[in-house]
Amino acid sequence: MLFLVAALLLLGVVMGSIAHAPLPVTLVAAVVIGVWLAVFAVRERNARRRHTSTN
Template identity: 60%
Template sequence: MLFIVAAFLLLGVLVGTAAHIPVGATFAAAAVICAWLLVFAVRERKHHRQGS
């Protein structure tokens, strides 16, 4: 999952909108997305363990 976030960050910096905003804002957005994915993964894992 973190590999996907890193890949999208690199792609965004090279060719996307992230190329037009400051680097700090790009990394801040990447951190927010990473945190959201981490929370989602933990909630899904918890949900599937309770259901079994």
Template identity: 65%
Template sequence: MLFLVAALLLLGVLVGTAAHLPVPVTIIAAVAISCWLLVFFIRERRRHSDKTEGASR
């Protein structure tokens, strides 16, 4: 629950900051965050599939 509150707080700060940043800086930040989320998704997906394979053996 604390993680969710911190994430929402950070999102609010980033959205508020994005209104004051130049567009290219905002786009670069958005791409960086998207890449981080993609890597996180791939790692979690791979970890979940490894656990599933181990259970079937």
């Protein structure tokens, strides 16, 4: 839960900064965040599959 709060806080800071950043910087930041979220989702899905298959 604390990780989620920290991620949302970081997102708020980044969104505030993005308002003043040029478009290429904004797009790079969006891609980095998107890849990070995709990797997190895949890891969570794999962990849940392994956890449920062993029970």
